[in-house]
Amino acid sequence: MEHVNRVVVIGTGAVGSSYAFALLNQGVADELVLVDLDKEKAEGDAMDLNHGLAFAPANKNIWFGDYADCQTADIVVITAGANQKPGETRLDLVDKNTKIFKGIVEEVMVSGFDGIFLVATNPVDILTYMTWEFSGLPVNRVIGSGTILDTARLRYQLGHYFDIDSRNVHAYIMGEHGDSELPVWSHATVAGSQVTNLIKKYPERYNEESLDEMFIQVRDAAYKIIAKKGATHYGIAMGLVRLTKAILHNENAVLTVSGYVHQKYGQEDLYIGVPAVVNRSGVREVIELNLSEKEKEQFNHSAQLLKKTMAPVIAKYRDE
Ligand SMILES: NC(=O)C1=CN([C@@H]2O[C@H](COP(=O)(O)OP(=O)(O)OC[C@H]3O[C@@H](n4cnc5c(N)ncnc54)[C@H](O)[C@@H]3O)[C@@H](O)[C@H]2O)C=CC1
Numbered sequence: 001m002e003h004v005n006r007v008v009v010i011g012t013g014a015v016g017s018s019y020a021f022a023l024l025n026q027g028v029a030d031e032l033v034l035v036d037l038d039k040e041k042a043e044g045d046a047m048d049l050n051h052g053l054a055f056a057p058a059n060k061n062i063w064f065g066d067y068a069d070c071q072t073a074d075i076v077v078i079t080a081g082a083n084q085k086p087g088e089t090r091l092d093l094v095d096k097n098t099k100i101f102k103g104i105v106e107e108v109m110v111s112g113f114d115g116i117f118l119v120a121t122n123p124v125d126i127l128t129y130m131t132w133e134f135s136g137l138p139v140n141r142v143i144g145s146g147t148i149l150d151t152a153r154l155r156y157q158l159g160h161y162f163d164i165d166s167r168n169v170h171a172y173i174m175g176e177h178g179d180s181e182l183p184v185w186s187h188a189t190v191a192g193s194q195v196t197n198l199i200k201k202y203p204e205r206y207n208e209e210s211l212d213e214m215f216i217q218v219r220d221a222a223y224k225i226i227a228k229k230g231a232t233h234y235g236i237a238m239g240l241v242r243l244t245k246a247i248l249h250n251e252n253a254v255l256t257v258s259g260y261v262h263q264k265y266g267q268e269d270l271y272i273g274v275p276a277v278v279n280r281s282g283v284r285e286v287i288e289l290n291l292s293e294k295e296k297e298q299f300n301h302s303a304q305l306l307k308k309t310m311a312p313v314i315a316k317y318r319d320e
């Protein structure tokens with residue numbers, strides 16, 4: 001009998017419901033279960049999505065459920081918790097969202113879940129680590145969305161600047177999904193040409209200041225969107241669907257996720273945004289790029305900031 005893919009989304013707020021909508025439109029999972037503290041909201045979303053089934057690419061089962069539904073899930077996506085208010089950083093959310101995650105992850109594990117966790121709630125790198133810690137699952141089966149969205153934002157900016165389809169732009173943002181992230185210019189290519197070479201070759205058209213400006217646009221994008229509409233959700237929802245597909249279709253796709261980094265990039269025991277090969281096993285491997293000296297320093301700074309923020313959180317929950 002053919003395997004029926006089940007995805008459970010926990011937290012059907014702006015991000016979770018946009019993810020559910022994108023998943024349905026792209027015909028990705030066979031079964032989609034919506035769980036939220038706000039049961040009325042999740043039930044309403046399930047009804048609403050079911051009414052779109054007649055227009056979806058394939059028939060799907062969607063329902064409003066609970067933690068017991070996680071038992072046979074292939075993927076549990078966590079998008080529950082507080083989002084940033086204007087002026088707040090992602091790291092400011094660490095205490096309240098870790099507390100929420102402890103409850104959620106424990107309930108998921110009580111169900112007998114033995115699949116892959118996909119985490120999007122901020123601060124995503126730290127909450128991915130805590131999900132790993134709370135669940136006891138192997139590191140490859142706990143994945144954060146990391147810098148998948150930031151990388152997409154950079155590809156969009158570069159595609160616009162060089163007037164090339166962003167799908168033909170390869171460039172990564174690494175590090176914290178947050179203010180200390182970095183652009184990996186040493187490995188950025190547009191239509192097969194190194195971005196740094198294009199700048200040198202066509203100084204009348206392109207310049208380094210524009211690259212710096214593009215990175216600032218990427219790094220600060222969430223603040224700008226939150227100031228305008230209170231939340232960002234479509235971009236990350238599509239990034240999460242991309243990750244879901246890479247897992248369920250065993251793609252070996254290279255995506256910048258929050259992956260477990262140990263004895264790579266000079267780091268130990270940390271979840272952070274890195275390019276990784278994603279397939280049915282989760283993260284098959286973290287790719288270690290040969291970074292420039294400046295990029296190494298920036299990555300290290302980002303890693304140290306995450307470690308410093310995470311240390312009291314880990315200590316608190318390990319003591320409990
Ligand atoms: N990783 C990324 O690139 C991105 C991450 N985010 C993050 O995603 C998270 C969610 O953001 P939004 O959807 O905008 O927030 P939201 O407030 O719209 O939705 C959060 C949902 O979580 C639910 N919830 C809270 N506690 C829960 C619990 N214990 N169990 C089950 N459900 C619970 C709430 O009822 C609500 O429906 C935030 O932390 C935000 O910062 C947002 C955009 C991009």
Ligand SMILES: CC(=O)C(=O)O
Pocket residue numbers: 090122149221222232
């Ligand atoms: C909110 C958030 O993390 C983002 O849009 O990047």
